[in-house]
Amino acid sequence: MACGTQLIYQISEDRARAFMVRCHCWDCPTCGTIRRKRLRAAALDGKPDMFITLTVNPASGIDPSDRARTMIKSW
Numbered sequence: 001m002a003c004g005t006q007l008i009y010q011i012s013e014d015r016a017r018a019f020m021v022r023c024h025c026w027d028c029p030t031c032g033t034i035r036r037k038r039l040r041a042a043a044l045d046g047k048p049d050m051f052i053t054l055t056v057n058p059a060s061g062i063d064p065s066d067r068a069r070t071m072i073k074s075w
Contacts, residue, residue, distance in 0.1 A: 003028050
């Protein structure tokens with residue numbers, strides 16, 4: 001399923017609404033951007049509600065400082 005290509009309809013007595021179906025994947029151009037913005041906002045507010053571990057492939061980069069720059073850029 002492609003993100004944003006399907007709709008869910010909610011129909012009640014007084015109105016009808018449609019919602020796009022999202023994939024919520026970190027790699028998705030739409031969902032990933034939204035998720036990263038929400039995660040940054042939660043971290044900046046100082047009220048995170050989850051624990052995450054950031055890792056970098058040790059085979060990437062030339063040395064540890066290069067891998068650290070990659071991680072900073074990704075964050």
